[in-house]
Amino acid sequence: MRSWLLGRWWGATAPVRLSRVLLVVGTLLALVPTGAQWISSLSSQDGDRDGPRGDQRFVEKLDRARSELFTGSLVYTKPSSLELTAGEPAFFRAEVFGQWRAPQDGRASAKVTVGGQVAVKLHCSGAASCALISSKRQPVTNGRDEKEATAWLWEVTPEKAGRVNLALTVTSYYEGTETVLYEKPPIVAQAKVEEAPKDGGAFGWLTDAYGWVRRTFEELALLAGALSVILGLWIAWKTRNSPPVVAQPPPTTDGGPSQEAGSGQVQSSANSTAATGRTSGGSPPGEAP
Structure with a gap:
């Protein structure tokens, strides 16, 4: 019975209660932006009251950081x-x-006076340009026994013949900010850029071809000379190691009719020559004619 009465009472008052809840929620949502603005205004007022004091603390930090700088190289x-x-x-x-x-x-x-975060910059103008190929900022500490240095490297690209102006600066920054603690006056110098060697122009390929042909002939000549030396040594060795050549006597044949006839003719010719000499020449001395 009691639960039935409670249900009838809640059902009768539910719309009223829901409207009250919605009204409260809407009021709170309307007050949220106003409260946020009020809180921000209070914080800004507090910041204005603490502004000079905050700036003074920052200046004191900078002064302390500058006092900690040291002389480097x-x-x-x-x-x-x-x-x-x-x-x-x-x-x-x-x-x-x-x-x-x-x-x-x-x-x-x-x-140089350095400390903390240090940046070394190289400025180029004129006939060349410079590009940093290492870290821009690097820490440098006051180590009396340190032998290794912090290094920066640039690539200098000459674009034309002439003069290039170089300016080298060293800057110490406060921690990781852009606030400069100390910057050394630029070190200014100049360098000369020479002209690039000229190629042969439109007929450069002729020069290259001539050089190639000349080198080829020289190599062929050296090769031919080496081959001729090797061939001469081989011929000399071959000649020295070959057996000597012996002259052979003319062949002899047994005496036959033809050989006997020839011998007889030679003998008769010799006899007739001797007789003729005695007849035409006269008697030898001591003999009567």
Whole structure:
């Protein structure tokens, strides 16, 4: 009985209660933007009251960071030692040490005030352009016993013959921000860019072909000379090791009718010659005619 009465009462008052709930929720949603604006205004007022104090703290941090800077050494490639040719890239290197160090490899050096995050920049103008191929910012610490340096490397690309202007700067930043603690005045220098070697132009292929033909003939001549030497040595060896040639006497035949006839003719001719000589020449001395 009690549950039945409760159900009738809830069913009668349900629309009223639902409307009240919706009214409360709508009021709260309307007040949320107003409350957010009020809270933000309060925070901005507090920030305005703490602004000078916050700026003062930041300035104090910067002063402390500047006081922690130290004297280091900048060692870099001498611009005069760069052999620049139009169209052929070269490399420029710079290093920062955490202590003063005189260069020992023929490079240039300068004292710099550094600390924390350091950036070394190379600015090029004129006949060449420069491109950094290492990290832009690198940490440099005050290590008295440190021997290794933080290095930067650029690729210098000459575009034409002439002069290239180089400006090298070293900047120390506050932590990872863009706030500069110290920047060394630029080190300015110039380098010369030579002209690229000229090719043969439209008839360059003739020069190349002539050189190829000449080299081919020279190689063939060397090959022929080597073959002739080898052939001469082989002939000499062959001649030395071959058996000697012995002359053979003329063949002899047994005496026959023809040989006897020839002998008789020769004998009779000799007799007649001797007789004729005695007749025509006279008697030998001591004999009477």
